[in-house]
Amino acid sequence: MERIQLSSPHLLGLEGYPREDILAILDTARGFLKVLKQPIPKLPTLRGRTVLNLFFEPSTRTQASFDLAAKRLSADLVNISPKSSSVVKGEHLLDTLRNVEAMRVDAVVVRHRAPGVPHFLARHTRAAVINAGDGAHEHPTQALLDLFTLREHFGDVRGLRVAIVGDVLHSRVARSNIFGLSTLGAEVILVGPPTLVPSEFTRFGNVRVVHRLEDDLLQAVDAVMALRIQKERLEASFFGSLREYHRLYGITRERARRIRGVLMHPGPVNWGVELERGAEEETTTLILDQVTHGVAVRMAILYLLLPPLEG
Amino acid sequence: MARKLLRGTVDLHGNPLSVLWEEDRILALGPEIPETEADEVLEVEGTVFPGFIDPHVHLRTPGQEHKETLETGARAAAHGGFTTVVTMPNTDPPLDRPELLRGLYEEARQLPVDVRFAACLSVGRKGRAIPEMPLLAEAGAVAFTDDGSWLEDAHVAYQAYAMAAALNRPVLSHPEDPRWHRGGVAHQGERALKLGLPGIPRESEELAVVRDLALARLTGVRLHLQHISAHTSLPHIRRAVAEGLPVTAEVTPHHLLFTDEALETFDPRFKVNPPIREEADRDALRKLLPETWTVMGTDHAPHTVFEKEFDWLEAPFGLSWLDLAFSALYTHLVRPGLVDLATLVEAMTLRPARLLGLGDRGVLKEGKRADLVVVDLAATWQPTPRNTFSRGKNNPLMGEMLFGVVRLTVAAGEVAYRG
Numbered sequence: 001m002e003r004i005q006l007s008s009p010h011l012l013g014l015e016g017y018p019r020e021d022i023l024a025i026l027d028t029a030r031g032f033l034k035v036l037k038q039p040i041p042k043l044p045t046l047r048g049r050t051v052l053n054l055f056f057e058p059s060t061r062t063q064a065s066f067d068l069a070a071k072r073l074s075a076d077l078v079n080i081s082p083k084s085s086s087v088v089k090g091e092h093l094l095d096t097l098r099n100v101e102a103m104r105v106d107a108v109v110v111r112h113r114a115p116g117v118p119h120f121l122a123r124h125t126r127a128a129v130i131n132a133g134d135g136a137h138e139h140p141t142q143a144l145l146d147l148f149t150l151r152e153h154f155g156d157v158r159g160l161r162v163a164i165v166g167d168v169l170h171s172r173v174a175r176s177n178i179f180g181l182s183t184l185g186a187e188v189i190l191v192g193p194p195t196l197v198p199s200e201f202t203r204f205g206n207v208r209v210v211h212r213l214e215d216d217l218l219q220a221v222d223a224v225m226a227l228r229i230q231k232e233r234l235e236a237s238f239f240g241s242l243r244e245y246h247r248l249y250g251i252t253r254e255r256a257r258r259i260r261g262v263l264m265h266p267g268p269v270n271w272g273v274e275l276e277r278g279a280e281e282e283t284t285t286l287i288l289d290q291v292t293h294g295v296a297v298r299m300a301i302l303y304l305l306l307p308p309l310e311g
Numbered sequence: 312m313a314r315k316l317l318r319g320t321v322d323l324h325g326n327p328l329s330v331l332w333e334e335d336r337i338l339a340l341g342p343e344i345p346e347t348e349a350d351e352v353l354e355v356e357g358t359v360f361p362g363f364i365d366p367h368v369h370l371r372t373p374g375q376e377h378k379e380t381l382e383t384g385a386r387a388a389a390h391g392g393f394t395t396v397v398t399m400p401n402t403d404p405p406l407d408r409p410e411l412l413r414g415l416y417e418e419a420r421q422l423p424v425d426v427r428f429a430a431c432l433s434v435g436r437k438g439r440a441i442p443e444m445p446l447l448a449e450a451g452a453v454a455f456t457d458d459g460s461w462l463e464d465a466h467v468a469y470q471a472y473a474m475a476a477a478l479n480r481p482v483l484s485h486p487e488d489p490r491w492h493r494g495g496v497a498h499q500g501e502r503a504l505k506l507g508l509p510g511i512p513r514e515s516e517e518l519a520v521v522r523d524l525a526l527a528r529l530t531g532v533r534l535h536l537q538h539i540s541a542h543t544s545l546p547h548i549r550r551a552v553a554e555g556l557p558v559t560a561e562v563t564p565h566h567l568l569f570t571d572e573a574l575e576t577f578d579p580r581f582k583v584n585p586p587i588r589e590e591a592d593r594d595a596l597r598k599l600l601p602e603t604w605t606v607m608g609t610d611h612a613p614h615t616v617f618e619k620e621f622d623w624l625e626a627p628f629g630l631s632w633l634d635l636a637f638s639a640l641y642t643h644l645v646r647p648g649l650v651d652l653a654t655l656v657e658a659m660t661l662r663p664a665r666l667l668g669l670g671d672r673g674v675l676k677e678g679k680r681a682d683l684v685v686v687d688l689a690a691t692w693q694p695t696p697r698n699t700f701s702r703g704k705n706n707p708l709m710g711e712m713l714f715g716v717v718r719l720t721v722a723a724g725e726v727a728y729r730g
Contacts, residue, residue: 015505094620114622115507116577135624136507172507200504236493 362394613703
């Protein structure tokens with residue numbers, strides 16, 4: 001496989017991330033997806049390389065996905081999940097950094113509740129830093145796997161219309177998708193209550209904001225991405241009740257039937273809130289493809305950021 | 312009695328100006344004072360100003376001496392040309408008892424500059440009851456403040472402001488109604504939204520300002536609105552001033568120099584409360600400086616490097632300023648012609664003196680306290696963790712080349728710093 005040089009040694013976010021680099025990652029991921037379907041889905045490419053999964057925030061899916069991606073490429077993998085309670089105030093970032101440096105790892109996959117932590121680490125380490133989610137800021141690998149999924153399904157992302165429904169305000173997935181989709185020439189329609197989808201989001205890309213999930217919209221768009229609604233948003237008064245949210249913005253079976261395109265969700269799903277159980281059976285659903293594609297995309301990212309060792 | 316003469320210096324128009332003083336009082340000023348008048352001559356090149364007065368610093372004592380002590384704070388002040396500073400009572404314990412204040416004044420006697428203490432506006436800064444304000448005033452409280460938070464309860468605030476008015480002490484209010492946000496850490500605007508940072512809206516300040524102005528009208532208190540950050544607060548303050556209320560607005564170096572564009576760096580040294588806001592806010596504050604009711608306060612908030620290097624959500628708020636405030640403002644506002652030197656100096660001398668009721672300082676005049684600073688405006692320096700005296704090195708201008716090197720600081724007639 002031809003190995004293209006990405007313009008940045010890190011993957012911190014999709015804001016301002018070059019189109020060519022996104023396409024290079026997506027092209028490379030396609031090759032790895034084939035590998036994953038082979039009887040022995042493993043390559044020796046990153047033998048001798050070490051990847052550190054540094055997850056300050058608990059995650060099962062993303063961490064497992066990176067875990068698998070590294071192993072499929074024969075890299076060694078270390079998982080660290082520093083305790084991050086508000087009482088202990090979290091491990092000090094400089095200490096973390098010194099430890100990372102001392103371990104001489106080649107790539108650090110970092111997730112943290114605070115925006116900017118991967119950027120901070122990137123400034124202070126020689127390892128390639130991959131943002132696996134920094135607070136409500138960005139989650140570029142998730143958006144890349146979403147772009148990959150759309151591209152596999154539709155052939156091209158340019159010209160697609162994608163509705164992102166739900167808690168955009170607190171969503172790193174939404175932000176990265178807004179940037180990535182806009183860069184590739186898609187149109188983004190953000191849907192949700194005004195409290196969770198402020199109109200200022202229109203300034204961040206090729207974005208429209210609507211506060212009603214109309215049937216016409218479901219029929220007009222190529223993809224509907226439902227976002228996870230966290231129950232604590234209810235306590236903070238962003239909407240009146242989960243029932244109300246579900247009624248206005250939930251993808252019910254009824255609504256799912258009206259989706260002309262595809263249904264996506266970054267997972268894990270809060271069934272009964274943003275998706276009604278069974279909704280996935282009413283339309284073309286790519287939710288599990290997203291999971292499979294996640295491994296291929298993350299393999300591509302590791303591969304492109306880490307030059308193979310010689311000899 | 313020893314008489315000292317400062318010569319070789321010029322005034323802010325560049326005309327030669329020598330100063331003669333005896334003990335802590337200025338005896339004479341003039342273009343040429345004969346050396347024979349003095350027992351000691353200080354020959355220094357540079358521009359001589361009245362010693363700077365900072366109505367808003369955090370010297371962290373008692374309780375957080377790892378961030379700053381009275382000693383390191385006073386030395387940083389002297390290094391920055393400040394001869395009087397007022398330190399805030401949000402310490403551990405908070406300064407809400409006269410005994411505490413007396414003990415601190417005892418310690419402060421040794422210091423190279425005049426450190427004054429403000430006392431709490433409410434018991435324990437909890438906003439539920441007023442402290443022994445007359446006894447605190449007797450013990451030397453120059454002002455009352457719950458700085459760090461706003462006295463939310465209007466009933467308690469009413470009593471506290473009325474009491475301060477009767478004691479002829481200003482209230483230094485931190486106008487920010489926390490009910491406007493949930494854990495905000497940055498200006499609520501496009502940039503914070505894009506970066507996923509919880510915001511603090513302008514309105515949290517504006518509405519607190521409006522409440523405070525209403526209380527100033529009711530009680531007649533001298534109201535000083537600390538660290539104004541939002542352009543939307545300004546029309547309310549202007550109206551109150553026009554009405555004749557005794558109100559002053561504080562501007563800080565960071566709100567004059569930075570904008571929320573800095574958020575893009577995720578450098579927690581820019582994290583401050585109230586937050587640095589947009590260009591429109593910064594520019595409105597710059598235009599405010601010529602108003603005589605505007606007072607420079609640095610909100611000097613030292614933190615250790617270790618504390619400040621947390622992520623943006625966890626890092627504490629505040630910048631360390633005493634060592635470099637004048638140089639920073641001179642370099643970035645006066646030299647580019649955005650603010651004139653006389654205005655900047657007045658905002659750092661005469662206006663804070665008036666606010667604090669310190670009639671004996673803030674100008675260079677016969678009979679006034681011999682508080683002065685000599686700055687070589689043409690010389691440059693680079694503030695670094697090594698050449699600054701504050702324990703707090705948390706300022707993004709560290710390492711930058713700044714104009715304006717303090718050559719001499721004299722406080723109450725004594726040399727407090729000589730570079």
